[in-house]
Amino acid sequence: MSHRTFFWFILPSLLAMFVFIAMPLVSVVFQSLYIEHEQVMRVTKNCGPFGCKEEVSVDYEATQQLRDQNPLGQFNGLGTYLDRDHLAASEVGEAWTSSTSLGEFSTKLYNLPFYRSLAFTLAYTFIVTPFVIILGLLIALGVNRLTPVLKGPTIFLSLLPMIVTPLIGSLILFWMIDAQGIIGKSLQLLFDDKELSLKASPTLTWLTLMIYGIWHSAPFAFVVFYAGLQTVNADALEAAMIDGASRLQRVRYVVIPHLKPLFIFVALIQLMDNFRVFEPIVGFSAEANASSLSYAIYSDLKGDVIQFNSAAATSVLTIVGVAILLAPVLRKTWRDFQQKVV
Numbered sequence: 259m260s261h262r263t264f265f266w267f268i269l270p271s272l273l274a275m276f277v278f279i280a281m282p283l284v285s286v287v288f289q290s291l292y293i294e295h296e297q298v299m300r301v302t303k304n305c306g307p308f309g310c311k312e313e314v315s316v317d318y319e320a321t322q323q324l325r326d327q328n329p330l331g332q333f334n335g336l337g338t339y340l341d342r343d344h345l346a347a348s349e350v351g352e353a354w355t356s357s358t359s360l361g362e363f364s365t366k367l368y369n370l371p372f373y374r375s376l377a378f379t380l381a382y383t384f385i386v387t388p389f390v391i392i393l394g395l396l397i398a399l400g401v402n403r404l405t406p407v408l409k410g411p412t413i414f415l416s417l418l419p420m421i422v423t424p425l426i427g428s429l430i431l432f433w434m435i436d437a438q439g440i441i442g443k444s445l446q447l448l449f450d451d452k453e454l455s456l457k458a459s460p461t462l463t464w465l466t467l468m469i470y471g472i473w474h475s476a477p478f479a480f481v482v483f484y485a486g487l488q489t490v491n492a493d494a495l496e497a498a499m500i501d502g503a504s505r506l507q508r509v510r511y512v513v514i515p516h517l518k519p520l521f522i523f524v525a526l527i528q529l530m531d532n533f534r535v536f537e538p539i540v541g542f543s544a545e546a547n548a549s550s551l552s553y554a555i556y557s558d559l560k561g562d563v564i565q566f567n568s569a570a571a572t573s574v575l576t577i578v579g580v581a582i583l584l585a586p587v588l589r590k591t592w593r594d595f596q597q598k599v600v
Contacts (some may be wrong), residue, residue: 259531290570291455292331338571346370352538375549383532420477428541463547467538486520488500529583
């Protein structure tokens with residue numbers, strides 16, 4: 259294919275990426291550098307038989323005129339990124355100098371909104387992602403050994419968590435872990451504690467959200483690995499069996515190296531998805547005990563006062579976080595690619 263033909267072939271995709279990815283991203287970055295104009299206040303003096311008094315009211319006409327002159331708002335630079343709701347530069351510095359131990363500093367850091375959301379986001383990402391990969395591989399290996407009659411129904415049942423909409427799935431599990439739900443009631447009977455509640459404890463809430471994340475995402479890893487198992491070299495497996503390799507050894511030295519590119523692919527997808535965890539928090543109504551960066555963006559965009567600049571700043575920080583997470587994996591992939599080319 260000539261360069262000219264390739265250019266016209268890829269042009270529609272490039273235009274779509276520019277319109278739907280690049281332009282919104284630039285817009286978000288610009289919005290994060292501005293804050294809403296302050297309302298123009300008007301002081302009026304009313305005099306009556308008993309004296310005069312001043313009344314302060316909002317001058318809506320002057321405020322609207324100010325907004326029309328500069329729709330983006332008032333330039334704030336990196337002020338939004340450094341305020342208490344985000345990186346909290348001054349609060350972090352004060353906490354570091356006043357803390358006598360790392361544990362005390364971590365506690366003070368966790369009390370800040372952004373770092374509390376970041377803590378859950380990172381914990382969710384680094385716990386759910388490896389469990390999804392391991393569980394997906396184990397399911398794929400198990401299904402691959404079934405007879406053709408059992409494979410179909412088993413694959414269908416394994417895909418159910420992925421078929422169910424994340425929000426609906428989290429709502430169903432939320433009702434099940436309620437004190438009157440089947441899981442919640444069973445746990446109360448098991449531990450003989452009528453006051454036991456999975457929703458009341460932050461630790462149990464985190465655990466529940468992570469278990470749900472693993473349950474919902476494992477089918478995706480299963481499908482990818484199961485497809486990869488169909489391409490494993492049968493001659494290599496047969497040779498390993500002749501040499502006396504056990505099933506575990508065949509999986510370790512033949513199957514896993516063959517599936518290495520798929521491990522990287524699943525890891526990339528899961529890291530991006532898990533770092534943007536949102537639906538389970540809404541479905542479980544867990545915002546009191548767990549909050550993610552995506553939920554922080556949602557909180558800024560709801561209610562009577564919409565904070566576009568705060569939501570934009572958190573969005574940019576989320577994108578930076580995803581880029582940092584993906585950098586090692588992408589770097590390793592690029593090195594492997596260069597070695598193959600050489």
